Amino acid sequence: MKKRIAALLATTLVVSSLTGCLGNTKAPESKAPESKVETEAPKDTEAAKDTEAAKDTEAAKDTEAAADTTYTFNLDNVGEHTFSLSTTASSGSALADVTHNFADTVGELSGGKIKVDVYEGSALGSEAQNLEALTAGTLDMAIIAVEFYVNSIPQVGAAILPYMYEDYDQVQKVFEGEAGQYTSQQFLDVAKVKNLGYYVMAFRNMYTTKPLNSVDDIAGMKIRVPESSLYVDTFKMMGAAPTPLPMGEVYTAIDTGVVSGLENTPDTCL
Numbered sequence: 001m002k003k004r005i006a007a008l009l010a011t012t013l014v015v016s017s018l019t020g021c022l023g024n025t026k027a028p029e030s031k032a033p034e035s036k037v038e039t040e041a042p043k044d045t046e047a048a049k050d051t052e053a054a055k056d057t058e059a060a061k062d063t064e065a066a067a068d069t070t071y072t073f074n075l076d077n078v079g080e081h082t083f084s085l086s087t088t089a090s091s092g093s094a095l096a097d098v099t100h101n102f103a104d105t106v107g108e109l110s111g112g113k114i115k116v117d118v119y120e121g122s123a124l125g126s127e128a129q130n131l132e133a134l135t136a137g138t139l140d141m142a143i144i145a146v147e148f149y150v151n152s153i154p155q156v157g158a159a160i161l162p163y164m165y166e167d168y169d170q171v172q173k174v175f176e177g178e179a180g181q182y183t184s185q186q187f188l189d190v191a192k193v194k195n196l197g198y199y200v201m202a203f204r205n206m207y208t209t210k211p212l213n214s215v216d217d218i219a220g221m222k223i224r225v226p227e228s229s230l231y232v233d234t235f236k237m238m239g240a241a242p243t244p245l246p247m248g249e250v251y252t253a254i255d256t257g258v259v260s261g262l263e264n265t266p267d268t269c270l
Helices: 001-018 042-065 094-109 127-136 154-160 167-178 178-191 229-237 245-257
Strands: 081-086 114-120 205-208 220-224 241-244 261-264
Touching: 081 094, 094 114, 114 229, 127 178, 154 178, 154 229, 167 178, 220 245, 229 241, 245 261
Parallel strands: 081 114, 220 241, 220 261
Antiparallel strands: 205 261
């Protein structure tokens, strides 16, 4: 049943690529060879060759342009701006380091004219709150996981269904391809948020106050999950009692017995 649900949801992303292969399934009719011998290429044939040569030249130019990722611009035309960038990642974590590297790179490339102020450790709220702030225009930038968009854009959940990926290379390939482009476009069309890029984090693990040897061991367990309908529904299917909480409230919730564990990436649990 779970596999069927996963396959059904994944179809929302791959259907557009499949339709391109369904245009003509009829085999071409065979014809008897003609006995006429051409001693000179017809003019239309020569024109076709010229057209194909032109297409090849344009394709080569496009490929060369795509390979060149170096951009030049006149700093005289760049005004001074300061942007806020929020992340729930704690100081010293890999994601926080990536965020600071982004800010440093922007400052370097802009000659110091564009400054990005990084607010880490949920200083400006949870990811769900950051998404609301982005949509409202009260926050400039934020690091937000795809799952937090699922509440308002259900179809993007197909890209992050649990147990869909075998390794990191597969995840990277998916988000660099059509599925990633589709997801980014949904962010823009529905949430009015421009995606600047994807960062693939570690696969998620479960951390609980008792050993887990099988899925049966989490039956009825109160486990913290992100504030995302995708994760709530997933853990309900496993028999657990999912409790949506911001990451900043997790350890207090464990100490007070509100939850008996959580699931997340190792880096996020620092």
